[in-house]
Amino acid sequence: MYSKAFVEALEQKSCDIRGDILMMLKEAKSGHSGGSLSSVEILTALYFYKMKHNPMNPDWDGRDYFILSKGHVCPALYTALAHSGYFPREELKTLRKFGSRLQGHPHWLKLPGLETSSGSLGQGLSVANGMALALKLDKKPNRVYCLLGDGELQEGQIWEAAMTSAHYGLDNVCAIVDYNNLEIDGYVEEVMGIHPLVEKWLSFNWHVHECDGNDITSVIRALDHASQMKRKPSVIIAHTTKGKGVSFMEDVDLWHGKTPSPEQLEQALSQLDGACSVFKPWN
Amino acid sequence: MLMAEKMKDKKLEATRFGFAKALVELGKEDPNVVVMDADLAKSTLTKNFADVYPERFFDMGIAEQDMLSTAAGFAKMGKIPFACTYGVFVAGRAWDQIRTTICYGEFNVKIGGMHGGISVGPDGATHQALEELALMRVLPNMTVIVPCDTKEAYKATMASAKEIKGPVYLRFGREGVPILTTDEDPFVVGKANVMREGSDCAIIACGFMVGEALDAAKELEEEEGIKCRVVNIHTIKPIDKEAIIAAAKDCGCVVTAEEHQLAAGFGSAVAEVVCQNQPVPMKMVGISDRFGESGEPWELFEAFHITWKDIKKAVKEAVAMKKA
Numbered sequence: 001m002y003s004k005a006f007v008e009a010l011e012q013k014s015c016d017i018r019g020d021i022l023m024m025l026k027e028a029k030s031g032h033s034g035g036s037l038s039s040v041e042i043l044t045a046l047y048f049y050k051m052k053h054n055p056m057n058p059d060w061d062g063r064d065y066f067i068l069s070k071g072h073v074c075p076a077l078y079t080a081l082a083h084s085g086y087f088p089r090e091e092l093k094t095l096r097k098f099g100s101r102l103q104g105h106p107h108w109l110k111l112p113g114l115e116t117s118s119g120s121l122g123q124g125l126s127v128a129n130g131m132a133l134a135l136k137l138d139k140k141p142n143r144v145y146c147l148l149g150d151g152e153l154q155e156g157q158i159w160e161a162a163m164t165s166a167h168y169g170l171d172n173v174c175a176i177v178d179y180n181n182l183e184i185d186g187y188v189e190e191v192m193g194i195h196p197l198v199e200k201w202l203s204f205n206w207h208v209h210e211c212d213g214n215d216i217t218s219v220i221r222a223l224d225h226a227s228q229m230k231r232k233p234s235v236i237i238a239h240t241t242k243g244k245g246v247s248f249m250e251d252v253d254l255w256h257g258k259t260p261s262p263e264q265l266e267q268a269l270s271q272l273d274g275a276c277s278v279f280k281p282w283n
Numbered sequence: 284m285l286m287a288e289k290m291k292d293k294k295l296e297a298t299r300f301g302f303a304k305a306l307v308e309l310g311k312e313d314p315n316v317v318v319m320d321a322d323l324a325k326s327t328l329t330k331n332f333a334d335v336y337p338e339r340f341f342d343m344g345i346a347e348q349d350m351l352s353t354a355a356g357f358a359k360m361g362k363i364p365f366a367c368t369y370g371v372f373v374a375g376r377a378w379d380q381i382r383t384t385i386c387y388g389e390f391n392v393k394i395g396g397m398h399g400g401i402s403v404g405p406d407g408a409t410h411q412a413l414e415e416l417a418l419m420r421v422l423p424n425m426t427v428i429v430p431c432d433t434k435e436a437y438k439a440t441m442a443s444a445k446e447i448k449g450p451v452y453l454r455f456g457r458e459g460v461p462i463l464t465t466d467e468d469p470f471v472v473g474k475a476n477v478m479r480e481g482s483d484c485a486i487i488a489c490g491f492m493v494g495e496a497l498d499a500a501k502e503l504e505e506e507e508g509i510k511c512r513v514v515n516i517h518t519i520k521p522i523d524k525e526a527i528i529a530a531a532k533d534c535g536c537v538v539t540a541e542e543h544q545l546a547a548g549f550g551s552a553v554a555e556v557v558c559q560n561q562p563v564p565m566k567m568v569g570i571s572d573r574f575g576e577s578g579e580p581w582e583l584f585e586a587f588h589i590t591w592k593d594i595k596k597a598v599k600e601a602v603a604m605k606k607a
C-alpha cells in the first residue's frame with residue numbers, strides 16, 4: 001500500500017529528527033529526552049505524510065491543526081517544524097536559551113508553526129475540541145490532531161474532553177496517545193494505572209485504533225484508518241518505547257527529564273548511525 | 284436603618300439580566316459569537332441566547348476546566364466564545380486553564396462569572412465568589428470588569444466582545460441591585476466614572492458597592508457636611524490610574540468599597556496606585572479574611588460590614604487620619 005521507498009524516506013526522516021532532538025537537548029542541558037524520542041515516528045508521520053500544512057504560509061486556512069498537549073516534548077515538535085521548513089534547523093541550538101523562540105515549553109505567539117501554548121498537562125484535547133467545533137460550525141473539512149501522554153491521561157480534564165468530543169460527534173478530531181508506559185515517578189501502571197485503556201476510550205464512545213507507534217508504516221496506517229471514520233472521534237493508541245532509539249535511554253524513567261552529556265550524545269548518535277546512514281550532525 | 288428597609292424603595296435588576304440581553308444582541312450582530320455554559324444556563328441566563336441561537340450554544344456539562352480550554356480552541360479559530368458559570372467555579376477550578384491556555388496564549392475568550400459576591404445569599408459560602416477578582420486580576424493580558432448595575436452590565440458585555448481583543452473576566456450578580464446609570468451614560472473600558480463630586484474624601488467603589496457609596500456620600504453631606512467624591516471603577520484591570528490619583532490628590536484621603544475579600548482584591552488594586560503615586564490615608568471596606576454564609580443578601584451585608592453605614596464610618600476615620 002505504501003511504497004518501500006516512501007516508507008524508507010520517512011524512516012530516514014525519523015532518524016534525522018532523533019539526531020537533532022539529542023543534539024539540541026545536549027546543547028540546552030535541560031529538557032525532556034524520553035518522551036520526545038518516543039513520539040518521533042508519530043510526528044514524522046503527521047508532518048511528512050498525513051497533515052495538510054504549508055511551512056511557507058503557516059496561517060494557511062486549509063491546514064490541518066496539530067495540538068501538542070504534552071508540551072514538554074516540544075524538542076520533537078520543534079525539530080519536525082524545522083525539518084518541515086518553518087524556521088532554520090540552526091535555530092534548534094537555541095532551545096531554552098534566553099531570547100529564543102524555542103521556549104522550554106511551546107509558546108505559539110513566538111514561533112511559526114505552533115498552534116497553541118502548552119506545558120500544563122491535560123488541556124490540549126479540550127482545545128482541539130473547541131477548534132473542531134468551530135470548524136464544524138464553519139463547515140470546513142480541516143482535521144485537528146492532538147498528542148497526549150499516557151501519564152497525562154491521569155488528568156481528569158482529559159476525560160471531560162473525551163466526553164465532549166464524543167458528545168458533539170467530532171469526527172474531525174484525532175487524539176494520539178504516546179503509550180510509552182512511563183511517567184516521571186515510574187511506570188504508569190504503578191503510579192496510577194490507566195489500564196484497560198482501549199476499553200476506556202471505547203466506553204467513552206470513541207473509535208479506537210492501536211498501532212506500533214515507533215513503526216512508521218503502522219502509524220501511517222492507523223492515521224489513514226482514523227481519518228475515514230465518521231460520526232465519532234478517533235483515538236490512536238500508539239504503543240511506543242520511551243527513549244526510543246538510544247539503548248541506554250530506552251524504558252528508563254530517569255531519562256524523562258534528563259539530557260545527554262557530550263559523551264553520551266556521541267554514543268547515542270553512533271547508535272543512530274547504525275540504523276541510518278544519512279544523518280548529518282551539526283558543527 | 285437596616286439595609287433591607289433601605290433597598291425597599293429602589294428599582295432593582297440583577298446585572299446578569301443586562302449580560303443576557305447583550306449576549307442575544309451580540310449573537311444577532313456577529314455570527315462568530317458562541318456561548319458556552321456548564322449546566323447553569325437557566326441561572327446564568329445564557330439560556331436566553333440558547334433559545335435564539337441554539338446552533339451557537341454549547342452546554343459543556345459540569346466540566347469547567349474543559350469548558351475554558353474548549354473556549355480557547357474556539358477563539359483560536361476566530362470565534363468569540365463567552366464561557367459562563369458561577370465565579371467561584373470558573374475562576375477557581377479553571378484558573379490554570381485561564382492562566383496558561385487563555386491568557387498566556389492571548390486568546391479572545393470572554394468569561395462570564397456569575398453569582399459574584401456575598402449577595403448570592405442563601406446558597407452560602409460555597410457559592411459566594413469572594414476571591415475571584417484577586418485570582419483574575421493577577422493574570423497578564425486579562426481585563427477584569429465589574430459592572431455596577433444592569434445597564435452597565437449590558438454595555439460591558441457589548442464592549443468586551445466589540446472593543447477588546449483578548450481575555451476578559453466579567454463579574455455579574457444574582458440578586459437585583461439598584462439601577463444607578465442610564466442608557467446614555469458613557470462606558471469606556473478602563474475609564475472610571477465620577478458619580479458624585481466632592482473634595483473631603485474620595486469613595487472609590489466597584490459593582491454593587493457603588494450604590495452603597497452614593498448612599499453613604501449623600502448622608503455624610505446631609506448629616507456632617509462631609510463632601511465625598513464617588514468614583515465608580517468598573518474596570519479593575521487595567522485600572523484607571525489617573526482617576527485614582529486625581530481623587531487622592533483632590534480629596535486627600537480615600538475609602539474603597541468592594542463585595543470581595545480585602546486581600547488582593549479591588550481595594551488593594553486602588554491602594555497599589557495610591558501608595559505609589561499619591562500617598563494619602565486610606566480605609567478599605569470589604570470582606571475581612573473570612574468565608575461567607577447563608578442568609579438573605581441584605582442581612583449578610585450587615586453581618587459582614589459592607590453596607591453604606593460601614594462606608595460612612597470608614598470615611599470619617601479617613602478624614603480624621605487626614606487631619607491628624
Ligand SMILES: Cc1ncc(C[n+]2csc(CCOP(=O)(O)OP(=O)(O)O)c2C)c(N)n1
Binds near residue numbers: 034072178182
Ligand atoms: C498539570 C501538570 N502537572 C505536572 C506536570 C509536570 N510533568 C511534566 S511531564 C510529566 C509526566 C508526563 O508523563 P507522560 O504524559 O506519560 O509523558 P511522556 O512519558 O510521554 O513524557 C509531568 C508530571 C505538568 N507539566 N503539568
